[in-house]
Amino acid sequence: MTRAGTFITAAELIDLLAAGRPVAVLDVRWQLTEPDGHDAYRRGHVPGAVYVSLEDELSDHTVAGRGRHPLPTGASLQEAARRWGLSEGVPTVVYDAWNRAGSARAWWVLTAAGISGVRILDGGLAAWTAAGGRLEDGEVTPEPGDVQVQHGDLYQGALPTLSAQQLPRADGVLLDARAPQRFSGAEEPVDPVAGHIPHARNAPSTGVLAEDGTLLPEADLTRFFADLGVGDDVGVYCGSGVTASVVVAALRATGVDAALFPGSWSEWCSDPGLRQLRPVATGS
Template sequence: MRPVPAKAVTTSARKLADALRSGAQVVVLEVGREAGEGPEPRNSYLAGHLPGARFVSFEEDLVGPRTGSSGNSPLPRASGLQDRLRRWGVDDDSTVVVHTRQNPAVATRAWWTLRWAGVEDVRYLHGGLSGWRRIGGALDTDVPPPGAGSATVRPGSLPLLTAEEAGRLAASGHLIDARAAQAYRGDPDRTGTGHIPGAHSIPGADNFTGGELRDAAALTALYAAHLDGDEVGAYCGGGVSATTTVLALASLGVEAALYPGSWSAWITDPTRPIATGARPCGRTAAERPSAG
């Protein structure tokens, strides 16, 4: 596990409001994915958003082409992402604040993707839109025109794990499964359920309280068993919730690698082992009772 320089990975609504009032060059991105926002996720954005915020479609802007082995949310192509960053007005030295309306993991995946692409200063907004409203922040209906940013994408600025590396890390270091506990346990009678043998369960939702990242003391206690200096990695169902783990550990100065394909990619190869049960190893696929 490699310590990383102390760097702010979050910001509060109050600090963001102060920065916007001062005229600071902050790029605010609202990431839309959640259901219940009308026919298109951007409908709620158009009805009222943070002043100057630009809308980012999770599926269109942050996910690349899917293949038979890519998993549900593969990384976007570098060239397309660079074009988008520039249209959002992002320069190499920009401060970017990302938020969403419901699920923090949607915003943390945006945080991770931009950091992976080389944008140095990206921050998760505590509480998202609700946090902004709690401080009496005004909403705007004006849609900013396309920006003219100059950001240059540098893929690989955050570490990744391949499936093989994730499997090895589960045995040699700390591989954290960020899915809900039920998904981690799986069902020994259902093919494709369970977890990577050796992975430990810490649901991504445990990193937050009311959409706000928990404080350093709470996160240190949550991850205490995995802060011994060995390498840390994270995965989930499709490479989204696990970015909450990467963000949480980054806030503690700990660098964790992401397995972007996560479980949805792991199970595309029937030769990869699967464990079920509440323990890191549990019962492997080879030990499952036969259908007969």
Template sequence: MAFAFPPTPLIGVADLARVREQQPVRILDVRWRLDRPEGRPAYLAGHLPGAVYVDLEQELTRPGHPEEGRHPLPHVADLQEAARRWGVRGGDVVVAYDDNDGVAAARAWWLLRRRGVDIRVLDGGLRAWIEDGQLLEGGDVRPPAGDVVLADDDPGTATIEQTARAPQEGVLIDARAPLHYRGAAPTPDPSAGHIPGAINVPTLAYVAADGRLRPPDEVRRTLTDAGADPDAQVVVYCSSGIAAAHTTLALASARIDARLFPGSWSRWSRSRGRPVAVGPTPWGEVFAR
């Protein structure tokens, strides 16, 4: 069954303020970045009023074996327990934000969007909120426990086999920066390069200078300019499944339903027998492993 798109996966600052006047909204602060994975200190210093801190490394990821990749998906029971800690109740509107162009917030959105939660990402994040003159509050927010029940549904994943076939059956997008795609940057993974046949479209290509997502027509044009057909079956991966969730958010804003390979490069590069391509082109110079 085809995925039914909500009107938009995004919400603007003005719309958030208006919705909060009409009904309860649970706001999730998902501050995380590779160079600063612990976002709680920044959250405590100042966050959107009522926002609950979400620990991406502990609540939107689970411990796993190295061959699963660096950020395995949480089990649905654990995710539901976390969502209840955040105070999410059945029927709530949920808004996630961060201070990193929506990359971390998109992980929460992607995990919850098909599981019965009406979740949006604050377009422009913390920066847009501050630039609009809105106030912040400090300290920790610990709401009463919620009662949300998450559907045990696939959030939109592609298996490693489906990912391997994606270039022949549709489009495979590598959402990493070009140096990582080409295999020219240091990596914590066993090898550098990309999945053969993948087209490189860095996820930040969808972000405007003000930190908001580009309009839907520009998102589609970004894909076509890279040589990808936005109407084909799309599979996305990145280093470990975080940035790729942001790409699925950008594509969803343009009504393109993409599936995500959760283990991404951190899993592919640890899987025996999977070939590696290096260089600036999709097939590049391919090495057997």
């Protein structure tokens, strides 16, 4: 998969909408300190965009033992996606307003479910407005779509995943997409234990983004991953499988299909009874 197959520029989306071509646009505003972006969406969003809740629609909190953001079922995702207006053969653009976290999660979940033609708005909402895109307020309620989800279990879906039982990895490369202070164990604001999975290498999700929030240029992105020793065999995790999706998407833009550990650190460290089977490393 190329960069253009994973990301779409704001200028390209403006042209698509101006030409009246069919495209579904999803607003997936989310961040760790403000998980509900619905009010921000109502105040201003890309025209025609439908709000998607990462917490309620891209996660299934009834599932135990799979971290803070367990993946939704294929059935629940299909119901939600049709409500968002997604239809067979119509491309989908997902965007957010914070470090591509929400949009990358939506891209990963929808693509893992077997829905094709999903792309991330490069640079998010800031890139849209910087390119001259206008905003509209209020809610958008689209006509129901007819999209078909191909995989009932996203943990075994169209994108590669890793389980806790397959870690730590002695072979291949395992990347931790959290900030350096969380990776090292210097601080842990969310999960019960600080540190990282042994053998992991720190690749903060913000490290694949330029200052304006767009994906790094190809040469810089290639260098970023080369410096981490990334080859064809690579897995990625973060706190709960959200920001790791940013790194997975960036890798896919360079032609590498990385495996996501969906439960991530929040699954790895949550059960004290499994501490011997799931060791913790600290430091850089």
